[in-house]
Amino acid sequence: MLLLATFRLPLEIFLTPARLDFLQSCGLPAAWAGQAQWRVLEMGFGVGLNFLTTWQAWKNDPQRPRLLHVVTTEACPASVAELLQAAAEHPDLLPLAVQLAEQWHGLLHGFHRLTFEAGQVLLTIGIGEAKELLKEQSFEADSVYLDGDKLSKNLENIDPHLLKALARCCRRGTRLASLSTSISVIEGLIQCGFEVEKMSGLAPQGEKLQARFNPHWEPKKAAQANKAKPRSPTRCVVIGAGLAGAACAASLARRGWQVTVLDAHASAAGGASALPAGMLAPHTSPDDSLLSRLSRNGLRATWEIARTQLLADIDWQASGVLQRRFDASGGLPMHWPEAGEHWSRMAGPDEFQALDAAIGSAPRSDQGEDLPAIWHAAGGWIKPRRLVQALLRTPGITPRYGFKVASLQRSTSFTTDRSWQVLDANKNCIAEAELVVLAAGFESAGLTNTPERLPLQPIRGQVAWGVVMETDAMPPFPVNGHGSFIPGFTDENGGSSWLMGATFDRDNNDSHTQQQDQQDIFGRLQQLLPQTAKTLASSFSDGQTRAWAGVRCVSPDRLPIVGPLDDIALPGLCVCTALGSRGLSFAVLCGELLAAGLHAEPLPIEKRLAQSLMASRLHFSE
Numbered sequence: 080m081l082l083l084a085t086f087r088l089p090l091e092i093f094l095t096p097a098r099l100d101f102l103q104s105c106g107l108p109a110a111w112a113g114q115a116q117w118r119v120l121e122m123g124f125g126v127g128l129n130f131l132t133t134w135q136a137w138k139n140d141p142q143r144p145r146l147l148h149v150v151t152t153e154a155c156p157a158s159v160a161e162l163l164q165a166a167a168e169h170p171d172l173l174p175l176a177v178q179l180a181e182q183w184h185g186l187l188h189g190f191h192r193l194t195f196e197a198g199q200v201l202l203t204i205g206i207g208e209a210k211e212l213l214k215e216q217s218f219e220a221d222s223v224y225l226d227g228d229k230l231s232k233n234l235e236n237i238d239p240h241l242l243k244a245l246a247r248c249c250r251r252g253t254r255l256a257s258l259s260t261s262i263s264v265i266e267g268l269i270q271c272g273f274e275v276e277k278m279s280g281l282a283p284q285g286e287k288l289q290a291r292f293n294p295h296w297e298p299k300k301a302a303q304a305n306k307a308k309p310r311s312p313t314r315c316v317v318i319g320a321g322l323a324g325a326a327c328a329a330s331l332a333r334r335g336w337q338v339t340v341l342d343a344h345a346s347a348a349g350g351a352s353a354l355p356a357g358m359l360a361p362h363t364s365p366d367d368s369l370l371s372r373l374s375r376n377g378l379r380a381t382w383e384i385a386r387t388q389l390l391a392d393i394d395w396q397a398s399g400v401l402q403r404r405f406d407a408s409g410g411l412p413m414h415w416p417e418a419g420e421h422w423s424r425m426a427g428p429d430e431f432q433a434l435d436a437a438i439g440s441a442p443r444s445d446q447g448e449d450l451p452a453i454w455h456a457a458g459g460w461i462k463p464r465r466l467v468q469a470l471l472r473t474p475g476i477t478p479r480y481g482f483k484v485a486s487l488q489r490s491t492s493f494t495t496d497r498s499w500q501v502l503d504a505n506k507n508c509i510a511e512a513e514l515v516v517l518a519a520g521f522e523s524a525g526l527t528n529t530p531e532r533l534p535l536q537p538i539r540g541q542v543a544w545g546v547v548m549e550t551d552a553m554p555p556f557p558v559n560g561h562g563s564f565i566p567g568f569t570d571e572n573g574g575s576s577w578l579m580g581a582t583f584d585r586d587n588n589d590s591h592t593q594q595q596d597q598q599d600i601f602g603r604l605q606q607l608l609p610q611t612a613k614t615l616a617s618s619f620s621d622g623q624t625r626a627w628a629g630v631r632c633v634s635p636d637r638l639p640i641v642g643p644l645d646d647i648a649l650p651g652l653c654v655c656t657a658l659g660s661r662g663l664s665f666a667v668l669c670g671e672l673l674a675a676g677l678h679a680e681p682l683p684i685e686k687r688l689a690q691s692l693m694a695s696r697l698h699f700s701e
């Protein structure tokens with residue numbers, strides 16, 4: 080690697096010629112040298128050889144762009160075995176294929192973001208019909224691999240509609256490579272504004288196409304929101320060192336921003352993110368609602384950070400979570416595809432006998448009828464503070480604690496007239512930056528510096544927790560229902576603690592604990608896990624349980640608020656808050672959405688889902 084850093088070696092040294100076709104036809108790797116990001120769009124992922132080849136070329140190039148995005152579509156994803164089998168023929172790609180296989184699961188319809196190389200190689204795979212999927216993105220591709228992997232199971236033909244959809248994702252100068260040389264493809268490309276050249280290709284194709292998007296008309300861009308000019312990374316101040324702030328800081332720092340994170344507390348995760356341990360589990364609903372889909376996307380993003388940056392069984396545990404159902408809500412869609420079982424499945428009648436033994440024979444529903452429980456295989460517990468600390472370790476972040484921000488003002492300095500000044504209560508400037516992200520939970524509402532306030536509501540919550548004395552009385556995994564129970568997480572002393580949560584106290588932003596709440600929590604435990612409640616009854620009655628309280632922050636539609644506040648403030652002010660009761664699922668995804676918007680990058684999720692989180696959806700009150 081040292082050698083590579085000094086001399087640029089020809090790509091052919093690393094790659095066999097047949098696999099170079101798409102790269103070479105798109106002028107890569109020379110075209111991406113020194114760029115901040117490079118966005119490849121591929122139709123048909125197949126067994127991923129084009130992606131792996133592009134990733135490897137990026138890895139081997141000392142002048143690689145900071146970020147490599149590959150956006151790809153696939154009608155019917157290959158199996159893990161097929162991915163590995165295909166890569167086995169190319170030993171140099173196999174280690175990358177193994178990493179791909181680790182994240183190759185739960186690929187339901189829609190987009191999924193898979194993350195490699197500490198977030199610098201981003202694969203966004205859309206499962207479904209390419210034409211429809213392309214409408215759910217709005218970025219400009221730098222390179223297009225038209226017919227992707229030859230083993231792709233895409234059912235679609237390359238027809239004029241697909242080419243039109245694809246041309247909408249191109250900028251003037253985008254280069255396209257194709258192994259399809261039919262007249263219809265050539266004519267279709269020309270009609271869409273490409274200059275096309277037929278070339279002799281490598282065996283076995285014989286011929287290939289190279290094309291460049293250069294229409295003789297001005298392409299319509301106005302409607303394509305994310306085609307804004309990408310911001311160049313400079314200085315950023317994030318206010319708040321909780322999950323939201325840490326996630327935004329990490330996403331921006333990975334893109335080259337110099338990020339200062341300010342927090343009023345003396346250390347990271349001093350607010351709601353100080354929760355001793357929290358639950359990671361997807362939301363489910365019979366109609367696979369917006370929230371259900373968002374929660375799965377968010378969970379995938381958090382899971383990858385946990386898997387690669389946290390200590391298993393100490394900072395988090397991929398234990399799975401059982402969801403007890405006390406009414407008919409929260410079920411799974413009737414025809415839940417097989418890929419969904421990675422996330423959640425109905426528990427069979429003979430399953431989870433260990434849990435049945437632990438919870439006793441109390442009826443499982445208010446109506447006395449047994450509703451099937453749901454097993455969230457992609458669930459577990461995690462310590463929010465550890466996640467925050469891991470995110471804040473991203474190079475480029477400087478945390479500064481003990482700074483309470485009182486207001487913001489635009490700099491009047493002639494040279495830095497586009498920056499924001501961050502002021503304390505005495506109007507002293509604590510920090511200055513071109514970009515400010517408000518991630519101060521409920522307190523974000525008061526920091527917008529405009530008459531309009533962010534519509535945020537505080538919801539106080541308390542949990543009870545204590546040292547595990549009798550492991551036999553504990554369920555073997557966390558259980559969700561009305562309230563949630565974590566039977567054993569590694570506490571700060573290295574021991575094992577249980578945790579039961581949580582109360583909901585609307586319009587209350589007091590984070591002090593209250594003794595009477597412990598009884599409320601005990602009542603929830605009795606309903607959720609009667610057997611465990613019997614064992615822990617004495618701890619609750621003689622006041623041995625510990626209490627922790629925090630303030631959640633929610634928006635009117637109970638979804639996070641992310642993105643620029645252009646509607647109410649001057650440019651350069653963004654927000655990330657209202658993570659509600661799902662900060663562990665949403666924070667990392669929100670950080671990536673914020674960064675994607677600022678840098679005109681491909682979205683990690685469908686545009687429709689992303690828009691449901693954007694600050695621009697809100698009505699502000701005075």
Ligand SMILES: Cc1cc2nc3c(=O)[nH]c(=O)nc-3n(C[C@H](O)[C@H](O)[C@H](O)COP(=O)(O)OP(=O)(O)OC[C@H]3O[C@@H](n4cnc5c(N)ncnc54)[C@H](O)[C@@H]3O)c2cc1C
Binds near residue numbers: 463630
């Ligand atoms: C009882 C309870 C149980 C929960 N259980 C779960 C769970 O099981 N799973 C899950 O996913 N989520 C859970 N949550 C929700 C989760 O904790 C939150 O969604 C998440 O912590 C919110 O993160 P945040 O960064 O937005 O806010 P916070 O963590 O509150 O961070 C905001 C930060 O901003 C700082 N700040 C505020 N004002 C200023 C200022 N003026 N100047 C400088 N700094 C400032 C604060 O000091 C704070 O550190 C729970 C929450 C509670 C209260």
